[in-house]
Amino acid sequence: MSLERTQVINFNSGPCALPTSVLEEAAKGLINYKGTGIGLAELSHRSGYFGAIVNDLAALIRTQLDVPPTHEVLFTQGGATGQFSAVVLNLLARHRLLYPELTDEERVMDYVVTGNWSKKASEEATRLGGGVVNIVTDARTVSEDHKTFASIPPHGSFQFSKKPAFVYYCENETIDGVQFSTDPKSSASFPWEAIKEEDFVPVVGDYSSSFLSRPIPDIARHALIYAGAQKNLGPAGLTVLIVRKDCLVDTDAAAKLGAQPVPITMDWKVIHANNSLYNTPPMFAMYVSQLVLEHAQSLGGMPAITLMNERKKDILYEVLDEGAAKGLFRLRVHKDSRSWMNQTFHVLGEGKEELFLEQADKAGFKALAGHRSVGGVRVSLYNAISEEQTAVLVNFIREFIKQNAA
Ligand SMILES: Cc1ncc(COP(=O)(O)O)c(C=O)c1O
Numbered sequence: 001m002s003l004e005r006t007q008v009i010n011f012n013s014g015p016c017a018l019p020t021s022v023l024e025e026a027a028k029g030l031i032n033y034k035g036t037g038i039g040l041a042e043l044s045h046r047s048g049y050f051g052a053i054v055n056d057l058a059a060l061i062r063t064q065l066d067v068p069p070t071h072e073v074l075f076t077q078g079g080a081t082g083q084f085s086a087v088v089l090n091l092l093a094r095h096r097l098l099y100p101e102l103t104d105e106e107r108v109m110d111y112v113v114t115g116n117w118s119k120k121a122s123e124e125a126t127r128l129g130g131g132v133v134n135i136v137t138d139a140r141t142v143s144e145d146h147k148t149f150a151s152i153p154p155h156g157s158f159q160f161s162k163k164p165a166f167v168y169y170c171e172n173e174t175i176d177g178v179q180f181s182t183d184p185k186s187s188a189s190f191p192w193e194a195i196k197e198e199d200f201v202p203v204v205g206d207y208s209s210s211f212l213s214r215p216i217p218d219i220a221r222h223a224l225i226y227a228g229a230q231k232n233l234g235p236a237g238l239t240v241l242i243v244r245k246d247c248l249v250d251t252d253a254a255a256k257l258g259a260q261p262v263p264i265t266m267d268w269k270v271i272h273a274n275n276s277l278y279n280t281p282p283m284f285a286m287y288v289s290q291l292v293l294e295h296a297q298s299l300g301g302m303p304a305i306t307l308m309n310e311r312k313k314d315i316l317y318e319v320l321d322e323g324a325a326k327g328l329f330r331l332r333v334h335k336d337s338r339s340w341m342n343q344t345f346h347v348l349g350e351g352k353e354e355l356f357l358e359q360a361d362k363a364g365f366k367a368l369a370g371h372r373s374v375g376g377v378r379v380s381l382y383n384a385i386s387e388e389q390t391a392v393l394v395n396f397i398r399e400f401i402k403q404n405a406a
Helices: 020-031 048-065 079-098 116-128 251-256 268-273 283-298 301-325 352-362 387-404
Strands: 071-076 108-113 132-138 166-170 203-206 224-228 239-244 329-331 342-347 377-380
Touching: 020 283, 048 071, 048 239, 048 283, 048 301, 071 268, 079 108, 079 116, 079 166, 079 203, 079 224, 079 239, 079 251, 108 116, 116 132, 116 166, 116 203, 239 268, 283 301, 301 329, 301 342, 301 387, 342 352, 352 377, 352 387
Parallel strands: 108 132, 108 166, 166 203, 203 224
Antiparallel strands: 071 239, 224 239, 329 342, 342 377
């Protein structure tokens, strides 16, 4: 069987394309890891070989994202959705240890809802209970149809509670294509000015679909940054946590004070105490992630990747704006809140969207249909999509505009 796969370009939203050279290397390691005669997935997770992968992966993430010494890099399973629950359980336990006298109604969890993933996370917090959810802002209230997530709302609309147990946001909304800006002067930036540093309110960021696509602004101010691996990092099955050390709390002690007990595999302190090896980790996903990061390093690390991603999204939005100016496209998201990783739009006119997707598919551009809950078109430009591949798609779109705009 040939390992060639240049016949299509995979724009899937995650799991998504990974660098071919990395997968070739991984395929070798899957059969015979470092000449041991044993494949990576067959080694013991307690072996020195695998211990080295865990440490190296953490070190690579630390270097590339400039993780401060106040934070630990941990690995777990359960996906980003697992953290929807783990965030609530661990941070309410922390809050219980700090303020044992408060009632559950007085433990407020602040959710910034800018898209479908943060909405889902807030629903899990409501489901788990142990505190009450305050929706700090819901971006649908500021969109034209009051249904679509189309922008980061203006800072003035964020209603944080006084001293919440934590503040939660999703940095890049994969389904909607809405992302916070890294420019602190932009109205689409995260409103850090509204959160007093001296209150030590834990701020949690779901970075699943933007992790390692560009530097994380204000990384030190976060209590937790987490990401499912299956976008820019590696295969699904691995979840990365960057946790501030004061949020690794004794959840059993909190449970004695009335907090909900935390399932052991979700307990951040336990994960840390065991160097992310409390139980068998997703070894293959971690191995591939290590190779992906080594590859990224060889390309020039975060600065080079950031530049590449910036250029990719610029040329794509440019052609989409051309289509919008000609009345053929409608971009879902306001300019200042547009995602670098996921570009969402609609093709206007009877049957035109189906035609676009059909012609794109025939031309080898795969997985461009929008998420089933919102429809439309979604392009995902994760790290493994090259500038050349983006340019090929841009040319296709330009030709489609020429053929179909009135
Ligand atoms: C931003 C974001 N958060 C959470 C999730 C859920 O991730 P998982 O399927 O790993 O639970 C996704 C999945 O695409 C996502 O993009």
